[in-house]
Amino acid sequence: MPKPKKSAIHQTPSKQEQLEVFASEIHSPLLEIVQAENLAWLREQPPASFDLIYVDPPFNTGRRQRLRRRKSRRVEGQSGDQVGFGGQSYRSTLLDERSYGDTHGNYLGFLRERFEAAVLLLTSSASLFVHIDPRESHYVKVMLDEVLGRECFMNEIVWAYDYGGRSRRRWSPKHDVILWYARDPDDYIYNYEAIDRVPYMAPKLVGPEKARRGKTPTDVWWKTIVSPTGKERTGYPTQKPIAILERIVRVHSDPGARVLDFFAGSGTTGEAAWRNGRSAVLVDENPEAIEVMERRLGAAGAPIRVAKPQEAINETIQRGRHLDAERTGE
Numbered sequence: 001m002p003k004p005k006k007s008a009i010h011q012t013p014s015k016q017e018q019l020e021v022f023a024s025e026i027h028s029p030l031l032e033i034v035q036a037e038n039l040a041w042l043r044e045q046p047p048a049s050f051d052l053i054y055v056d057p058p059f060n061t062g063r064r065q066r067l068r069r070r071k072s073r074r075v076e077g078q079s080g081d082q083v084g085f086g087g088q089s090y091r092s093t094l095l096d097e098r099s100y101g102d103t104h105g106n107y108l109g110f111l112r113e114r115f116e117a118a119v120l121l122l123t124s125s126a127s128l129f130v131h132i133d134p135r136e137s138h139y140v141k142v143m144l145d146e147v148l149g150r151e152c153f154m155n156e157i158v159w160a161y162d163y164g165g166r167s168r169r170r171w172s173p174k175h176d177v178i179l180w181y182a183r184d185p186d187d188y189i190y191n192y193e194a195i196d197r198v199p200y201m202a203p204k205l206v207g208p209e210k211a212r213r214g215k216t217p218t219d220v221w222w223k224t225i226v227s228p229t230g231k232e233r234t235g236y237p238t239q240k241p242i243a244i245l246e247r248i249v250r251v252h253s254d255p256g257a258r259v260l261d262f263f264a265g266s267g268t269t270g271e272a273a274w275r276n277g278r279s280a281v282l283v284d285e286n287p288e289a290i291e292v293m294e295r296r297l298g299a300a301g302a303p304i305r306v307a308k309p310q311e312a313i314n315e316t317i318q319r320g321r322h323l324d325a326e327r328t329g330e
Contacts, residue, residue, distance in 0.1 A: 029256075031270045031297055034283045035290045035308045038262040041283055042117035050121050050281075051189070051257035054248055054269050056131040056240060057111060107136065108143050114262070115147050121260065122183040127154075127252045130179045131240065137177035148181050154188075155180040158220045159244060178244075180252075194250040198222075221247070236266035236292050245272035253278055267293035274302040 034041060122128060128148070132140050145153060157178040166172045182188035197214030200206050226233050226241050233239065245268050253259060255277040261269035264282035270293065273280035282293060290308065297304050
């Protein structure tokens with residue numbers, strides 16, 4: 001039965017209503033963006049303060065990763081440099097381009113000390129997800145077995161995608177690896193009912209009811225990459241699809257949980273957390289990443305709080321004063 005509508009006349013909220021509003025404000029999701037060197041930041045945090053950690057660390061590819069921001073517009077005929085849905089032609093304009101080196105001399109040492117610090121931040125029923133390149137995944141898994149214990153390893157998830165060119169010299173590499181560890185292998189969060197279902201490959205063999213419901217995914221997740229021309233794309237290199245992060249957030253944490261990503265990049269973890277009623281802390285040292293996250297999450301309407309090093313804050317203040325001086329002609 002619907003609740004009766006309140007009068008349009010202003011009424012002072014009761015004490016109970018004030019408490020309910022206060023509680024909702026406390027538990028409403030908040031995204032914190034932190035510009036910091038992640039190892040130093042991790043070592044300063046209180047223990048058992050996060051219910052889920054997902055990280056997509058550098059892949060140690062030995063190449064420079066490039067961030068490109070483009071603007072595309074539709075053009076007639078075949079005069080564009082991109083082809084979209086239905087064969088429509090688009091012409092793109094490069095707005096800006098930045099890059100960073102993805103080479104680490106002591107890659108496992110670089111990761112180990114960060115994971116040793118991060119494990120202390122997990123609550124007793126929390127999980128750690130590490131998204132890694134298949135060229136490094138076996139080394140990283142052995143290292144994580146040592147840090148957390150082999151018994152805490154739960155799954156090797158393969159994210160498979162079918163996009164881009166094909167090799168003529170070997171089987172085309174079209175997958176990443178996501179390693180899942182539970183802080184306590186006997187007590188962890190796994191919300192089975194929250195799993196998004198996928199279509200059966202042979203629906204006629206399972207009957208109409210099962211075909212309508214779909215099936216739960218296995219440890220091989222078929223998801224396309226972020227479309228180069230899609231709305232989701234930020235232009236940040238190594239950006240991952242939000243569908244991957246939403247699945248992890250929904251299944252491996254409860255509403256109101258606190259999520260951490262200390263290689264935050266474009267902020268996909270934060271948007272996935274906010275969409276599903278979780279708070280998140282997003283840490284990255286790269287000022288370009290901070291800029292992308294602020295723009296992306298602000299445009300999504302998420303409540304965000306940004307913490308930058310004092311030098312960056314001072315630089316922003318000085319830049320603001322300089323612009324004010326230019327406007328006033330001083």
